[in-house]
Amino acid sequence: MKANESIPNYDIKVREYTNYAIKSIKNVCKSFGPRPVGSEAETKAQEYMKADLENFCDDVKREEYKCSDKAFMSWVIVGATLMLFNMVLFTLGISIGGLALTLLTAFFIVGEFIFYKPVLDGFFKKVTSGNVYGVRKASGETKKRIILVGHTDSAFEWTYTYNGGRPVVATIIFGSILSIIISLVANIYSMIHFQGVIGSLVWSAESGIAIKVMAVLMYLTAPILIMAYRFCNFKNPVMGANDNLTGCFISCAAAKFLSDNGIRFENTEVAVLCAGGEEAGLRGTKAFLKANKDALKADGVETIFVTIDTIRELEFSKIYDKDMTGMVKNDIRVAKLIQSAAKNVGLDVPIGPIDLGATDSAAASQAGFPASSFVAMNPAPARYYHTRLDTADNLSAQAIDTTVKLAIETVFLYDEQGI
Numbered sequence: 001m002k003a004n005e006s007i008p009n010y011d012i013k014v015r016e017y018t019n020y021a022i023k024s025i026k027n028v029c030k031s032f033g034p035r036p037v038g039s040e041a042e043t044k045a046q047e048y049m050k051a052d053l054e055n056f057c058d059d060v061k062r063e064e065y066k067c068s069d070k071a072f073m074s075w076v077i078v079g080a081t082l083m084l085f086n087m088v089l090f091t092l093g094i095s096i097g098g099l100a101l102t103l104l105t106a107f108f109i110v111g112e113f114i115f116y117k118p119v120l121d122g123f124f125k126k127v128t129s130g131n132v133y134g135v136r137k138a139s140g141e142t143k144k145r146i147i148l149v150g151h152t153d154s155a156f157e158w159t160y161t162y163n164g165g166r167p168v169v170a171t172i173i174f175g176s177i178l179s180i181i182i183s184l185v186a187n188i189y190s191m192i193h194f195q196g197v198i199g200s201l202v203w204s205a206e207s208g209i210a211i212k213v214m215a216v217l218m219y220l221t222a223p224i225l226i227m228a229y230r231f232c233n234f235k236n237p238v239m240g241a242n243d244n245l246t247g248c249f250i251s252c253a254a255a256k257f258l259s260d261n262g263i264r265f266e267n268t269e270v271a272v273l274c275a276g277g278e279e280a281g282l283r284g285t286k287a288f289l290k291a292n293k294d295a296l297k298a299d300g301v302e303t304i305f306v307t308i309d310t311i312r313e314l315e316f317s318k319i320y321d322k323d324m325t326g327m328v329k330n331d332i333r334v335a336k337l338i339q340s341a342a343k344n345v346g347l348d349v350p351i352g353p354i355d356l357g358a359t360d361s362a363a364a365s366q367a368g369f370p371a372s373s374f375v376a377m378n379p380a381p382a383r384y385y386h387t388r389l390d391t392a393d394n395l396s397a398q399a400i401d402t403t404v405k406l407a408i409e410t411v412f413l414y415d416e417q418g419i
């Protein structure tokens with residue numbers, strides 16, 4: 001059965017589900033506000049989604065998990081602090097100390113931000129977040145399972161996406177990387193020059209001109225590191241209407257569509273996962289998989305994950321075949337399934353890698369499930385991305401309408417032809 005043949009006046013009827021999604025996003029924003037991971041607002045928003053899903057799913061559960069709310073983004077401040085201390089140690093001629101701090105910084109960045117590993121989490125207090133999972137069962141034997149994923153939490157504000165945009169964000173990222181590279185080279189060179197792990201003051205006669213030049217280059221990156229302190233403003237969580245209540249309620253809308261219209265697939269189970277803690281480093285989806293992976297694999301039913309994240313600018317829509325800053329491979333078959341579904345709703349979407357960061361599909365791919373993501377956001381990034389501008393009056397009804405159709409189409413297509 002084709003999605004657009006499943007009920008009469010399909011295009012007009014789908015509008016109802018778009019309206020449902022938009023109304024729900026507005027309700028959650030108005031009633032609960034910004035939802036950093038583990039906040040009361042996130043819990044209440046999840047309870048709201050759970051109550052909603054209970055109307056269109058057979059089984060709905062909310063599972064709690066613990067994670068740190070600030071550890072993931074704290075690598076910026078921790079790294080900037082260590083790199084500034086490194087400059088002091090290098091200036092004093094204590095290159096072994098400078099090198100150790102530089103390597104530690106690189107370890108924290110690679111661990112937390114490139115691989116989303118909880119390398120800093122042990123130093124931070126834990127909060128309780130949760131995941132909401134609703135299942136619409138198959139009428140007969142379950143042979144396939146599709147899980148639509150959105151995330152319930154919202155980010156802390158990124159100061160420079162709001163003030164300055166791409167040039168400033170790029171300057172901080174590349175300036176910081178440059179600072180690390182200069183420090184690595186300078187500390188190692190200094191140890192070779194002094195033939196020991198501790199040398200003389202950079203500005204003494206014993207240090208050659210090369211060391212002095214490297215010191216100046218290092219100092220030039222200091223203002224960028226100081227700017228990095230304000231990169232993520234933990235005092236100002238944002239509303240996250242687009243990122244990612246769109247993903248949550250578009251997924252819920254697909255389940256509602258099936259339920260309202262009495263559609264139940266014979267062999268395909270359709271599930272919705274509203275995961276917490278994505279902005280804290282995919283912690284919700286990771287926790288969901290830790291708790292449910294074995295059960296999902298034990299029944300032998302093929303399970304695919306389709307993440308929907310930040311639906312606002314259709315002209316920039318993309319399906320990710322590589323996630324987590326390119327380090328994790330998503331499933332090309334799932335990517336192509338979404339692409340075919342998109343084509344069926346009149347949208348040509350390229351498949352390609354994510355620029356920076358990750359979506360919940362990365363966690364599913366890492367756990368060994370076929371997964372891919374659909375995102376519709378200007379990667380510049382858009383000025384509302386992780387800022388106070390991501391509000392319920394800054395939604396695109398057209399983008400949501402098309403993606404509601406895309407989500408329904410993906411489910412139907414998966415039931416019909418699999419991956």
Ligand SMILES: [Zn+2]
Pocket residue numbers: 155243279386
């Ligand atoms: Zn986000």
